[in-house]
Amino acid sequence: MNLDLVRELAVSTDSRIILLVLDGLGGLPMDPFGRTELEAANTPNLDSLAARSDLGLSRPVAAGVSPGSGPGHLALFGYDPLEYEVGRGVLSALGIGFELSENDLAARINFATKDEAGRISDRRAGRIANEEASKLVDLLKENVKLDDAEVFVTHEKEHRAVAVFRAEGLSDALSDSDPQRTGLKPLPVEPTTGAGGAAKKSADLANTFIKEADEILADHHPANTVLLRGFGMHPALPSFDEIYKLRAAAIAGYPMYKGLARLAGMEVLKEGEGIAGEFETLKENWDAFDFFFVHVKPTDAAGEDGDFKRKAAVIEEADALIPEILDLGPAALAVTGDHATPAKMESHSWHGVPFLLFSEYTLPTSERFGERTCAGGSLGVFPAKEIMGLLMGHTLKLNRYGA
Amino acid sequence: MNLDLVRELAVSTDSRIILLVLDGLGGLPMDPFGRTELEAANTPNLDSLAARSDLGLSRPVAAGVSPGSGPGHLALFGYDPLEYEVGRGVLSALGIGFELSENDLAARINFATKDEAGRISDRRAGRIANEEASKLVDLLKENVKLDDAEVFVTHEKEHRAVAVFRAEGLSDALSDSDPQRTGLKPLPVEPTTGAGGAAKKSADLANTFIKEADEILADHHPANTVLLRGFGMHPALPSFDEIYKLRAAAIAGYPMYKGLARLAGMEVLKEGEGIAGEFETLKENWDAFDFFFVHVKPTDAAGEDGDFKRKAAVIEEADALIPEILDLGPAALAVTGDHATPAKMESHSWHGVPFLLFSEYTLPTSERFGERTCAGGSLGVFPAKEIMGLLMGHTLKLNRYGA
Numbered sequence: 001m002n003l004d005l006v007r008e009l010a011v012s013t014d015s016r017i018i019l020l021v022l023d024g025l026g027g028l029p030m031d032p033f034g035r036t037e038l039e040a041a042n043t044p045n046l047d048s049l050a051a052r053s054d055l056g057l058s059r060p061v062a063a064g065v066s067p068g069s070g071p072g073h074l075a076l077f078g079y080d081p082l083e084y085e086v087g088r089g090v091l092s093a094l095g096i097g098f099e100l101s102e103n104d105l106a107a108r109i110n111f112a113t114k115d116e117a118g119r120i121s122d123r124r125a126g127r128i129a130n131e132e133a134s135k136l137v138d139l140l141k142e143n144v145k146l147d148d149a150e151v152f153v154t155h156e157k158e159h160r161a162v163a164v165f166r167a168e169g170l171s172d173a174l175s176d177s178d179p180q181r182t183g184l185k186p187l188p189v190e191p192t193t194g195a196g197g198a199a200k201k202s203a204d205l206a207n208t209f210i211k212e213a214d215e216i217l218a219d220h221h222p223a224n225t226v227l228l229r230g231f232g233m234h235p236a237l238p239s240f241d242e243i244y245k246l247r248a249a250a251i252a253g254y255p256m257y258k259g260l261a262r263l264a265g266m267e268v269l270k271e272g273e274g275i276a277g278e279f280e281t282l283k284e285n286w287d288a289f290d291f292f293f294v295h296v297k298p299t300d301a302a303g304e305d306g307d308f309k310r311k312a313a314v315i316e317e318a319d320a321l322i323p324e325i326l327d328l329g330p331a332a333l334a335v336t337g338d339h340a341t342p343a344k345m346e347s348h349s350w351h352g353v354p355f356l357l358f359s360e361y362t363l364p365t366s367e368r369f370g371e372r373t374c375a376g377g378s379l380g381v382f383p384a385k386e387i388m389g390l391l392m393g394h395t396l397k398l399n400r401y402g403a
Numbered sequence: 404m405n406l407d408l409v410r411e412l413a414v415s416t417d418s419r420i421i422l423l424v425l426d427g428l429g430g431l432p433m434d435p436f437g438r439t440e441l442e443a444a445n446t447p448n449l450d451s452l453a454a455r456s457d458l459g460l461s462r463p464v465a466a467g468v469s470p471g472s473g474p475g476h477l478a479l480f481g482y483d484p485l486e487y488e489v490g491r492g493v494l495s496a497l498g499i500g501f502e503l504s505e506n507d508l509a510a511r512i513n514f515a516t517k518d519e520a521g522r523i524s525d526r527r528a529g530r531i532a533n534e535e536a537s538k539l540v541d542l543l544k545e546n547v548k549l550d551d552a553e554v555f556v557t558h559e560k561e562h563r564a565v566a567v568f569r570a571e572g573l574s575d576a577l578s579d580s581d582p583q584r585t586g587l588k589p590l591p592v593e594p595t596t597g598a599g600g601a602a603k604k605s606a607d608l609a610n611t612f613i614k615e616a617d618e619i620l621a622d623h624h625p626a627n628t629v630l631l632r633g634f635g636m637h638p639a640l641p642s643f644d645e646i647y648k649l650r651a652a653a654i655a656g657y658p659m660y661k662g663l664a665r666l667a668g669m670e671v672l673k674e675g676e677g678i679a680g681e682f683e684t685l686k687e688n689w690d691a692f693d694f695f696f697v698h699v700k701p702t703d704a705a706g707e708d709g710d711f712k713r714k715a716a717v718i719e720e721a722d723a724l725i726p727e728i729l730d731l732g733p734a735a736l737a738v739t740g741d742h743a744t745p746a747k748m749e750s751h752s753w754h755g756v757p758f759l760l761f762s763e764y765t766l767p768t769s770e771r772f773g774e775r776t777c778a779g780g781s782l783g784v785f786p787a788k789e790i791m792g793l794l795m796g797h798t799l800k801l802n803r804y805g806a
Binding site for chain 2: 028029032033036057061062063064065066067068069070071072081082085086088091092230342344345347348349350351352371372375376380381
């Protein structure tokens, strides 16, 4: 989406938009002549909605490129995922519910094993157990002291943790300390863009952190060192309010998606239990916002597990609740995913994502919601970053361009 | 395709890709209610493949723009044909099998007729016969001597030949000497970008070449002068190995396509006779490479001749050999063209080119391979420069983008 264009044309109105994201919705037939998860699911409500909707297949990033959750959601929110990047450290911080502020520098920590010669012998410290890692994180929290910055260390899972450095004038233009292979010494963290002051200061902080951690962990073999990688800062995304003039709210069960929504300036609402709980929250807050991002996770989880039937069942569960959403009277409702997670592949993929847009102003092409009806829909195959423009247009929130 | 993105994500794997290009494959019905060449052809193997493939219509350059063979192939190889240009001189040099090195400056030569006042009276010297032109080329070869450069002159066809200047520090930022109309004097070759040293030196070389050729040809009316145009140098294309981490091989019967493949860093294999011979070469080299560009020319030639039936027959010939290709077990096989050459138009055209991608991870939409089934396919209408991204994705040779 051309954000400057939208910013110029956007007007605030009373009508409401719902963007319902079934994570990893896109699928594939398990064998060439079969149906996809969405096609196989029994979805009378989505089908009846499709018969009144525009359909298309959205592409999150680029041909053949499988997106992570970060780029997938940035595209849905209208940000070009190749222009706006969210570092791994930032996503990890968001994933554990850490509320990053604009000056924070985040990095992933791996507990690792160093041999007597100082070479990395295991990049994951034997995938140490959660309980043990959690104790080591507490040790670091108590004992690492940096002169010029605050540092927050939080355990993620097994050998993984997150470090957030807080100070004025930091930069994420930094190389990793992780040498990527065993048998090599860890690398010093270095500025990747010249010898700029901010990157130099940040590299010094990171290297001091590693040095102190090494001393603290010395007797804790196999987790006797840490590797830092994926340095990232809060990306300066223009907010939903500023671009779209929308009071936007997010309803999501997992920290990472709440964090991504917060990056875009959305207010994160307290969700209820499961899909039905999320929809309850939507109803309760209907009057207070004019844009709702509702995130449903279990479609993706089932796809990642290779569980075709469970993914179809989650879709059916969402389908059953569609009438409740329609009862609210949204001016536009989009149902889509942030990427495909075909059960056949047990992973995110590059395939087109089914997209349905219901409003008063649609050109319906099919009475079924599925990958193949979407491919032949009135929107064709199109970039996901255009979705917000479509939603704004269908709710009459964009002025005419030119006379 | 965003080459920086692909370069960042590409990983080398064992699986193999075949890009089968039926030159000028795209067609049109001869009358509005008829079938295209591909639709009319009896193609049981391609149809059965379509039933297990992603389909789409690829657009080589831009809406309404008919591509030459250069841009058509650059797009297939993933290079944006509007960003990477291959000069006519370079294509001519490639077309005659001249192995351009990186310092070479190539230009097209037209033998032409100059009157006593020095004005061009025939820009093609009466389209002199091959034999005669060939003798004049020999005269130029023997007698033109440049102080600061080697020059290679090679006959192409009738009044057309190619000059290649070899020296350090040349530039192709040069205007043509061809005045484009009769009754005008030839133009001096001039630098088109300021008075830069390289362009000035190159213009001087070209003008000296023309002056010497004029003296040598003075008594050879009607071919008593030469016009130079289409100056071009070896375009600095990033190689397949560098971008895609692919060991790429090309199998093509015509010098121009071999040359285009060489520009992309492919190894050109010695092909056998006809389509069957090319496929033999493919089989013989299957273990040594992981990407194969196979070029079939006669589809285009038949289209250029306006011979609908012959074009369909060539497609049928290729179809019959498809099972042999599948027996090799490629992880991905794409069948497409570099542009359309509808028999109805007897020329290259801007129309969409049927595209089929077979892999384990497809969303089939039709049991027929044809322009109209492709238009409704899961890939929709898409830029040809995205094809390499799709092939890389379908063979799991691209890492995930973002976390």
